[in-house]
Amino acid sequence: MDWQVSQSGHITLSSKPDAGTVRAALGRSGVTKASDKREGDGATPLGRYPLRRVLYRADRVAAPKTALPVRPLRPDDGWCDAPDDAAYNRPVRRPYPASHEALWREDGLYDIILVLGHNDDPPIRGAGSAIFLHCKRGDYEPTEGCVALDPVHVRALLAEARPGDWLTIR
Template structure:
């Protein structure tokens, strides 16, 4: 099924670590803008992620299939499949592991730990912050890096190490708006990349920001 919900993240240039988010939904054969000019922060070194550790956010079109957070149950209004993070939840960032770029429960007896490094997902417990209180998991290729999320920001002037982040209020609104039945995707890039996608027919609407 073709996507009928698209989240567009645009930066002025590929080296920028700030951008704007726009939301579009297709109803009755027409696209409508449902959110506009939402501030986001990107990787410290901008866009066009190429490898693990380059502190860039990925550019391209990525499916949005799952949401996650600290709550055992999905918040009210959320229909996306929900990954409830536990104190034992890890995102594996060791390229040598068969679980690379996956969120696993380290207490699961069926999982044999073969990794040398991993990120603890319950940041409220281990890092005393709310960055992963709400988040989304874009389906980004493991070839360019791991544990790339959309999540709560530290602040509008504090870039990430490769994720896309926004205010707690806006990420919750985004998760509540998304519907798995509409095959949502996120599209990220600088203005030139987004304009090229539009010219090549990947964006079906015509009010992409200049």
């Protein structure tokens, strides 16, 4: 299945013919062509991305029901966002000497993370890292470049997701 996210911030959560759309938060800088995406620009990259795997906070939420690979987060999980580092746009264990994002967060945004296959095969240095589908903040406040949904909707999408599915941001 190819999940569709519109630039207006809506996503269809089901392959069923009567499925509606739900609200999604996008980057604080809006959207940008994937070829124009730059590390730290706050834009959500347009394009079609494979659904890679799911990470979740087992101390806060139950494992999502999904056919995708799932792993609980650990307090030392991070994601490298340093373009000059060999682990750029890859998971790392904290502490890590280069710039990275902590995946174990207190604000609930990463209680469930769907890792998207953006700039990862192989990563192009500086072309953007850590593009996830994750839980929303507040009343759909903008993200740093990810796609964010209400946790109920994250779970609904994951329940239907299968290996080989894609997320298209258009």
